[in-house]
Amino acid sequence: MPIKSRTSRPDSRHAARQPREKLKLxxxxxxxxxxxxxxxxxxxxxxxxxxxxxxxxxxxxxxxxxxxxxxxxxxxxxxxxxxxxxxxxxxxxxxxxxxxxxxxxxxxxxxxxxxxxxxxxxxxxxxxxxxxxxxxxxxxxxxxxxxxxxxxxxxxxxxxxxxxxxxxxxxxxxxxxxxxxxxxxxxxxxxxxxxxxxxxxxxxxxxxVPMHGQAVSQQSRAADVFKHADLLRLNFGVFCLHFILMSIFVVAPPLLMELGGYTVGNLWEVYLPVILVAFVLMVPAVFYTETRHIHKLSLEICVAALAVVMAIMPLASQSFVATMIAFVLFFIAFNILEALQPSMVSRFSPPEHKGLALGFYNMSQALGVAAGGAIGGLVARYAGPQQVFLLGALLAASWFLVSRGLKVSRR
Known part of the structure; x- marks a missing residue:
């Protein structure tokens, strides 16, 4: 099979076909x-x-x-x-x-x-x-x-x-x-x-499998992973994402039971459709992101969407239908970010320390889960459920500002 040259400039017709060929697993x-x-x-x-x-x-x-x-x-x-x-x-x-x-x-x-x-x-x-x-x-x-x-x-x-x-x-x-x-x-x-x-x-x-992208021109140190600015931004992002998720699940079950007349035993009737619909709607967004190489832009849009959804949740939580719509929007953004962020970590990390970088990332995720549950519970108890949503909006807004500094990686 002939090897296509990466240095030659393809004609417009070939360029239009190229992303689709690259995206075929x-x-x-x-x-x-x-x-x-x-x-x-x-x-x-x-x-x-x-x-x-x-x-x-x-x-x-x-x-x-x-x-x-x-x-x-x-x-x-x-x-x-x-x-x-x-x-x-x-x-x-x-x-x-x-x-x-x-x-x-x-x-x-x-x-x-x-x-x-x-x-x-x-x-x-x-x-x-x-x-x-x-x-x-x-x-x-x-x-x-x-x-x-x-x-x-x-x-x-x-x-x-x-x-x-x-x-x-x-x-x-x-x-x-x-x-x-x-x-x-x-x-x-x-x-x-x-x-x-x-x-x-x-x-x-x-x-x-072969390890894609393992050939590098210079050797990096493990310590570089812990002070890499873009990896730190992504780690902060996954901490925020799972903090918000767990804090939501502190207040969501009683809210849904009150609005929809559900019990703990049949809350899955709410969660399952929401998660499945969000997954279906997430797929074209991921495909578009890969085709256009707009990972950073997609991340910023999703984080901004999280901030908006969390900010309107106190108002939406007065209605069961509005709450369901808000949850679907939340999980669309959540699922896209769950795909984008580890992919970006693997791009930014030194190839020989990919496992270390993803370990740091997953540790940040675990800390977000722990902090979100604990702090979300305290806020819900002493300030009320609506303040949990506003805390999530504030955290997402902070994440958006931090993510603006991300560089675009082509590796």
Whole structure:
């Protein structure tokens, strides 16, 4: 097959066709992207299954009525995740993505088994902490970046990002059914089984791929990742994004139950359509972004949209229909940003430290989750739910100003 010269100036007809040719996933890219998105989806489902039901189901355990210990059991995973994202991201740069993911999923399975055999909330805390030590998000995301060219990377990242939303919605449906059918130990056994499925996917299904963009002219130091201005901006962005998300879910369930007459058990009837509609509407935006190479502009538009949506939420929350529309708009922007940001991190990061950069990024995400839940809860309690939305608007506006300084990367 002849190699097209990058130095020659193509005619207008060829130039019009070129973006479409670049955006076609190769069979290896498609297999790697789909299998890694599936791995991420199954892993996240294993995490999310516990969240909707544990506060109630924990009453069957010793100290299950202790709200502080129950909260610690839910949060223990996030704390150890935040601690281990950077070390395991660095390890994936040195030893490869697959071995690190296999190691992390083994810890996830072991931690799930500890929880399944727990008789007290304290033992669940230990098991959840063990699960969190297997922090493989950075390694999975870096593997997606390794497997794809920059021209199609945002689309591949979108598959992974969408898997988070879909897994969350599915967990809302499955977790009450599983607890009713098998009890809390049965739920933890299912979570461990999902971890084992991820282990099989990482070992046998995800293909070995060349690392795109690994050839560089100069060697960079690991320390460069921690002081790279654009990576710091993106890390601040993912912190803000997940802070806003978690703070919303502090106030959204009671708001939706009040406006729509829902119960906790059937809130999935709201979440699932919203997430699916937002995903469908997100796809053309991602495709357009890749075709026109406007990643920075798309990021700025989505962040600005977040700020606007959060600012009007106090008014929209007076109506169920208006609230649903606002949530759809929020998740369209959220899904696009979930695809754009890790793709941009992989472009800005030194290729030999891609896992480290994505580890730093995922640590920032985990900290955003923890801070959003904690601070959102305090604001909701002492200032009211509407102030949570306004706090999100302020944070998104700050993020917009920070993102204006991003440089455009063509790598």
């Amino acid at each position: 190769t069979p290896v890219e498609r297999k790697a992207s789909v299998s890694l998105a599936l791995l991420f989806a199954v892993r996240m489902l294993g995490l999310f299954l516990l969240t909707p039901v544990f506060a109630d189901a924990a009453k069957t355990l010793t100290n299950g009525n202790n709200a502080a210990l129950v909260g610690a059991a839910i949060g223990a995973y996030g704390i150890t995740q935040a601690i281990m994202q950077i070390p395991l991201g660095m390890a994936s740069d040195k030893f490869g993505r697959r071995p690190v993911i296999i190691f992390g999923m083994l810890l996830f399975v072991v931690g799930g088994i500890v929880c399944a055999n727990a008789e007290s909330v304290t033992t669940v805390i230990i098991g959840r902490a063990i699960q969190g030590f297997g922090a493989v998000s950075a390694a999975i995301t870096a593997w997606v970046a390794d497997a794809t060219r920059p021209e199609v990377r945002t689309r591949a990242m979108a598959m992974v990002g969408a898997s988070i939303g879909v897994s969350f919605a599915v967990s809302l449906v499955l977790s009450p059914l599983l607890v009713e059918w098998a009890g809390l130990p049965g739920l933890f056994w299912v979570i461990s089984l999902l971890g084992f499925v991820c282990l099989l996917l990482a070992t046998f299904i995800v293909p070995v």
